[in-house]
Amino acid sequence: MNATKEQTQKFKKLGIASYCELALFVPFAYEDLxxxxxxxxxxxxxxxxxxxxxxxxxxxxxxxxxxxxxxxxxxxxxxxxxxxxxxxxxxxxxxxxxxxxxxxxxxxxxxxxxxVTNIGAITPKYKSPLRSDVMLRFVQSSLTKENLLSEGLRDEIVDEVLKLHFPSQAISSLKELDEKTLNALKYVELFIYMKRLSSKRRYFKSLSSACTDYKDWSETLPFTLTDEQIKTIEDIKMDLQKDVSARRMIVGDVGSGKTMVILASCVMMLPQRSILMAPTTILANQLYEEASKFLPHVKSVLVTNKTKNIDLDEYDFIIGTHALLYRELPKASLVMVDEQHRFGTQQRNRLEKLVSNGVEQGGQAKPHFLQFSATPIPRTQAMIETAHIDVSLITSTPFKKDITSKVIHKSDFKDLLLHIEDEIAKKNQVLLVYPLVEQSEFLEYQSIDEARGFWEKRFNNVYVTHGKDKEKEEVLQEFSKNGDLLIATTVVEVGISLPRLSSVIIVGAERLGLSTLHQLRGRVSRTGLKGYCFLYTNQSSSERLDRFVQTTSGFDIANLDLKFRKSGDLLKGHNQSGSQFKWIDLAEDEEIVKSVKYDLLN
The missing domain is CATH 2.40.50.140 (Nucleic acid-binding proteins)
Structure with missing residues (x-):
């Protein structure tokens, strides 16, 4: 951008950095003189x-x-x-x-x-930190077709946006913008965002660009990999063969078989070493067990807080918790992280150092880096993320889960108790998720502390845990072996494998995002059991929950979540509510996202 010193100062006052961003300062009204x-x-x-x-x-x-x-x-x-x-x-x-x-x-x-004196003109009115006459002159002198084209916008998009700032007709309200103009504003907003994302991407030489084929290994498995698993493994194979360090995010629905993709990546990296980090001991343990079972020829090791100082140089596959971040690690050509969003900022910074631990002098080479997530994201978000990281989606599951989902109320409580008794009689396990640990005057639902007495009197083998419980991993492991009923908060949302869990009951379900509900539902029926998911609410009706119980795909759920909550800040991960975007609607504007992505890549 070839801005003058005066323009740059005004950009700074407006909190922007480009002509494209100036174009999005749309007038709030017009004076038709x-x-x-x-x-x-x-x-x-x-x-x-x-x-x-x-x-x-x-x-x-x-x-x-x-x-x-x-x-x-x-x-x-x-x-x-x-x-x-x-x-x-x-x-x-x-x-x-x-x-x-x-x-x-x-x-x-x-x-x-x-x-008035400015007769014959339609004058735009702006809300901005600059005085209105200064802002008007600034827009008129800086917002030119030439300047917008120089930043990479398409000709017809520039023409549409300029109509708003140099109108031939007065626009009575921004709500009345025609579709073409509205789409141009959406395009510009996303163009700025994705351009900024792509500028954050850095390319480094990879420590290794050799790759072993995975097919002989996959034929030894007692099942066939799904088409999407194979496509994702092929994506990774292409990455590992490049002399540029890979950065890829693999997003798979609950039970889509990401573990096999992790193991295949380790196989392809041989004889080079791979490191895998998981957010909990339970998860790291599960992954280690799978590696021991399906990669008998690979020397694997599990590293947790309890691991004594063993020589990790002897191992090809190091699997561990965040304990890995606090010890000397041998050089690895592939670093993988499961559920990266569950690590704190400090841990992520250490992870970045771990990913850079093989960097040669002059900062020229890094390991390949793969991150895995079981939290499905909307397809539009996946397309946007590709501006700074490669993305693979695994949307199908190796086997169809049979889960009945239902919204229930106070009047259904007797039937719910009978269902729980039935499932426990069948040696199945039941999970009760409460919104809070302690009583709150602001919430119309019981907390764990208030409710546990009722369940402990009524049933045997009741286990209780929550996010602040230092023993939660031990409790979950104990419950897995001996429990009938588990009372918890959303701490069980991700990752833990409970083969006998058939039912989950979520209290105050309307308070949770649909993606969280889907994660909790994904805990049941892991091994082909008939599963049940009950959403308990005091609300007489909820379109959101009704739509949820009819939808099984995590990626469709992520889209529904967007429709009901609007997108949050994708870059920073504040996906709660309130949109990062003023114009674009990620739930509806997939075609515009595709178009911006295509233009930025070509």
């Missing part, structure tokens, strides 16, 4: 008028105009006039005046008329 010969009521209008009389009241000023363009009289009214306003109206003078015109029973008034 063209002279019309037809009077329109309830409209800001210009009159060519002679002042016939001026009357001063206690708190007002009344001016009688003869409007030459309409050929009749209009009464101007100013409330609480400032002294300088008095001098604008001199009897016998002819000038141009602008104000809101209203007509009732043949009488026409103009409220707050003001004398």
């Amino acid at each position: 063209r002279l019309h010969d037809k009077l329109q009521t309830h409209t800001m209008q210009l009159i060519d008028a002679t002042v016939e009389s001026v009357y001063r009241g206690a708190n007002s000023l009344q001016v009688t105009f003869f409007a030459h363009n309409f050929g009749h009289t209009i009464t101007g009214v100013l409330f609480h006039p400032k002294p300088y306003m008095m001098h604008q109206f001199k009897v016998g003078e002819r000038d141009y005046y602008y104000g809101m015109v209203e007509c009732k029973s043949g009488q026409c008034t103009m409220s707050m008329p003001k004398k």
Whole structure:
């Protein structure tokens, strides 16, 4: 961007850094200073008028105009006039005046008329930190077709956006923008965002660009990999063969078989070493067990807080918790992380160092880096993320889960108790998720502390845990072996494998995002059991929950979540509510996302 020093200062005041961003400072209103010969009521209008009389009241000023363009009289009214306003109206003078015109029973008034000079123009009005006249001049001098094209926007997008700042017709409301103009604003907003994302991407030489084939290994498996698993493994194979360090995010629905993709990546990396980090001991343990089972020829090791100082140089596959971040690690050509969003900022910074631990002098080489997530994201978000990281989606599961989902209320409680008794009699396990650990006067649902007594009296082998429980991993492992009923918060949302878990009951379900509900539902029926998911709510009806129980795909759920909550900040991960975007709607605007992505890549 070839901005002058003065332009750069104004950009800074406006909190922007480009002409494209300036184009998104859309006027909130327009002054139409063209002279019309037809009077329109309830409209800001210009009159060519002679002042016939001026009357001063206690708190007002009344001016009688003869409007030459309409050929009749209009009464101007100013409330609480400032002294300088008095001098604008001199009897016998002819000038141009602008104000809101209203007509009732043949009488026409103009409220707050003001004398104007910029006749014949439609002037945009801006809300900005700059004074209105300064902002107008700045836009008129800086927002040129040439400047916008120089930043990479398409010709027709530039023309559409400029219409808003240099209008030939007054636009009465931004709600009335035609679809073409609205789509152009969406395009520009996303173009800026994705361009910024791609500028964050850094390319480094990879420590290894050799790759072993995975097919012989996959034929030894007691099942067949799904098409999407194979496609993702092929994506990774291409990455590992490049001399540029890979950065790829693999997003798979609950139970889509990401573990096999992790193991295949380790196989392809041989004889080079791979490191895998998981957010909990349970998860790391599960992954280690799978590696021991399906990669018998690979020397694997599990590293947790309890691991003694063993020599990790002897191992090809190091699997561990965040304990890995706090010890000396041998050089690895592939670093993988499961559920990266569950690590704290400090841990992520250490992870970045871990990923850089093989960097040669001059900072030229890094390991390949793969991150895995079981939290499905909308397809539009996946496309946007590709501006700074490669993305693979695994949307199908190796086997179809049979889970019945249902919204329930207080009146269903007796039936719910019978269902729980039934499932426990079948040696199945039940999970009860409560919104809070302790009582709250603001919440109409019981907390774990209030509810546990009822369940502990009624059932045997009841286990309780929550996010602040230091023993939660031990409790979950104990429950897995011996429990009937587990009472918890959403701490069990991700990753843990409970083969006998058949039912989950989520209390106050309307308080949780649909993606969280889907994660919790994904805990049941892991091994082909008939599963049940009950959403308990005090709300008499909820379209959101009704739509959820009819939807099984995590990626469709992620889209529904967007529709009901609007997207959050994708870059920073604040996906709670309130949109990062003013114009674009990620739930609806997939075609625009595709178009921006195509233009940025070509």
